[in-house]
Amino acid sequence: MESYPLPARTLVEKMSREAAADTGRAIAFQGAPGANSHLAALGYRPDCLPLPCFSFEDALDAVREGQADRAIIPIENSLHGRVADMHFLLPESGLSIVDEYFLPIHHCLMAPDDSPVSQVLSHVQALGQCRKYLRAQGITPVVYADTAGAAALVAEQKEAGVGAIAPALAADLYGLTIVARDIEDSHDNMTRFVVLAREAIVPRHDGPVMTTFLFEVKNIPAALFKALGGFATNGVNMTKLESYQRGASFSATEFYADIEGMPGDPAVDRALDELRFHTKWVRLLGSYPQARARTPA
Known part of the structure; x- marks a missing residue:
């Protein structure tokens, strides 16, 4: 609590008490009251009880420890790209992505x-x-x-x-x-948030579904080409692919990916099976309803 500036502490204490009284409605977010993540929590679920957390780790811990039912975490911004550390924190949290939310950002x-x-x-x-x-x-x-x-x-x-x-x-x-007002460099500035919970949820098939996963390629020639071939041959649309390094060896690369569809869809199952064959490991982070269309109508 002492990590917050004094004007924020009273608000944090009040919001924390309210969230503790009804954890089923509590949504943890990183930042002080008034942050964009606070706005995202209210936009995602207007009747929620936003729970301010000083760090991303604190917000994820709040869900893992039962202090909140969900956490809403920024994953990427249309102007400034990936939010730092999310690719490391999400898999280490043990939580599952159960939804996504897009928030227009005005500074x-x-x-x-x-x-x-x-x-x-x-x-x-x-x-x-x-x-x-x-x-x-x-x-x-x-x-x-x-x-x-x-x-x-x-x-x-x-x-x-x-x-x-x-x-x-x-x-x-x-x-x-x-x-x-509105001093952002582009007025279509948008941040994508993911919503995390302790347990995975199987999305209803009444609309497009996204699946997020991580994988590490083998240190061999054309490793990524081989790993991703199954998505092309099975007609599975990959909407996001980002690389990052873990550790200091630089011997292999890990990737974060989003696809349209979910396990249980025959084409997705075939593509993921081929991915597993050509990689060291694959870790699914969750399947969830698509909040914004990726594929043009």
Whole structure:
């Protein structure tokens, strides 16, 4: 609790008490009250009890330990790409992806008053999404743990020339002045969130379904080509494929992938069987309803 700036602590304590009284409605998110993840929790389930957690690990632990029924975690942004560490944290959490949610992201520059801002605090993702605006205004970016936490810290310190980038909700919660609205570099800025639970859920077949999984290729020529061939030959659409390294050996690469469809679909089963044959291991993270179409109509 002490990790939050003082203006956020009272809100965190209140929201934590409410979530503890009805864990079935609690959705854990990373950040201080007023963060984009807070907005995502409310947008995903308006009647939920959002549970603020200081780190991504804390949010995942809250679900694993029964303090919340779900966690909503940002996985990627349309402007700034992958959210750091998610590819490592999700499989280590032991949780399953049961849903996804897309949130339009609109950033505000806020400060204790309307004086000129020369330095701004925010999460690295928000700073990256407002890079052109900050450069044009000559404002120095400073990385902070999360957007709303930065707003709470600015409200606490009231330092001249120092502002924060956060959602408008944070300005309302912490009594800050909005200096500029919609400062993101692209107004179609969108973040994709995944919703995690302790147990996997089999999605209903009344709409498109996504499946997320990880795999590690063998250290041989054409390893990735061989591993992915089954998806092409079986007509399974892969909508996302990202590589990352684990450890310092650089001897093999791990991949994060999304496909349309789910285990139980014959084409998906054949593609996954071929993937397993050509890789060291495959780990399914979950199947869930598709919240936004990937394939053009």
